[in-house]
Amino acid sequence: MKVIVITGGTRGIGRGLAEAFLSLGCKVTITSRRQDVVDESIVQLSNKFGSQNILAQVCDVNNVVDVQALWDTASQKFGKIDIWVNNAGQANLLKKFWELDSGSIQSVVATNIEGAMYGSKIAITGMIQQGHGALYNILGFGSNGMKINGLALYGTTKYAIKYFTDCLKKEIKGTPVIVGSISPGMVTTDMLLGEYRTDPQRLKKAKRIFNILADHVETISPYIAQTVLNNNKNGTDIAWLTRSKIFWRFLSSPFYKRNIIK
Numbered sequence: 542m543k544v545i546v547i548t549g550g551t552r553g554i555g556r557g558l559a560e561a562f563l564s565l566g567c568k569v570t571i572t573s574r575r576q577d578v579v580d581e582s583i584v585q586l587s588n589k590f591g592s593q594n595i596l597a598q599v600c601d602v603n604n605v606v607d608v609q610a611l612w613d614t615a616s617q618k619f620g621k622i623d624i625w626v627n628n629a630g631q632a633n634l635l636k637k638f639w640e641l642d643s644g645s646i647q648s649v650v651a652t653n654i655e656g657a658m659y660g661s662k663i664a665i666t667g668m669i670q671q672g673h674g675a676l677y678n679i680l681g682f683g684s685n686g687m688k689i690n691g692l693a694l695y696g697t698t699k700y701a702i703k704y705f706t707d708c709l710k711k712e713i714k715g716t717p718v719i720v721g722s723i724s725p726g727m728v729t730t731d732m733l734l735g736e737y738r739t740d741p742q743r744l745k746k747a748k749r750i751f752n753i754l755a756d757h758v759e760t761i762s763p764y765i766a767q768t769v770l771n772n773n774k775n776g777t778d779i780a781w782l783t784r785s786k787i788f789w790r791f792l793s794s795p796f797y798k799r800n801i802i803k
Contacts, residue, residue, distance in 0.1 A: 633646075
């Protein structure tokens with residue numbers, strides 16, 4: 542039975558992965574910065590999976606003390622941590638970079654970059670001490686260099702995490718820990734759709750691409766969770782929306798309509 546920690550695992554992709562891992566018999570810890578969200582999530586997951594294998598804790602990934610406390614609490618409760626997923630992330634409003642306020646810029650950078658770095662530092666240190674473990678960073682739009690107007694800030698942070706993760710894969714060699722990345726593709730989470738829902742015209746223009754490329758959380762999560770559990774190789778990049786899948790979806794789109802966004 543594997544022990545999993547997922548930062549920010551109360552909603553979106555993190556929540557989907559938490560449920561997928563629990564369905565596969567794992568013990569799972571999730572986090573949020575808000576106590577009310579933690580309380581609500583633990584009740585929902587306990588009702589579905591039972592409470593024995595679930596831990597939910599308040600954690601601000603920008604605070605290294607909180608992240609260390611997360612490791613300590615989860616490892617004390619379950620005896621070890623086999624897999625740590627740096628999932629907590631924050632998107633920016635779909636605006637040109639110079640139109641964003643400085644507070645938003647600071648918050649997105651701190652959550653997406655510093656949060657992943659603190660999580661990696663704490664997890665790798667703990668895993669080396671316990672003699673095993675796997676760390677995965679969630680990538681996202683921009684990690685492959687793609688650019689869209691309005692996402693300069695978010696895309697830059699994910700490009701940075703791709704570089705950071707690639708460096709960790711090299712630095713970790715010779716230790717009992719492995720490092721990999723997870724590319725979930727285009728997923729219909731609040732992070733993706735939140736801004737579009739307040740702008741019907743923009744959503745209308747984007748809907749065609751969403752219906753070709755996007756997937757629901759519950760579609761991708763079981764595959765990713767099972768692949769993570771099966772992997773024992775350092776440097777593995779787990780991708781749901783591969784290039785061949787993208788090509789096939791565009792090729793088949795005139796004949797097969799996907800109603801992901803209605």
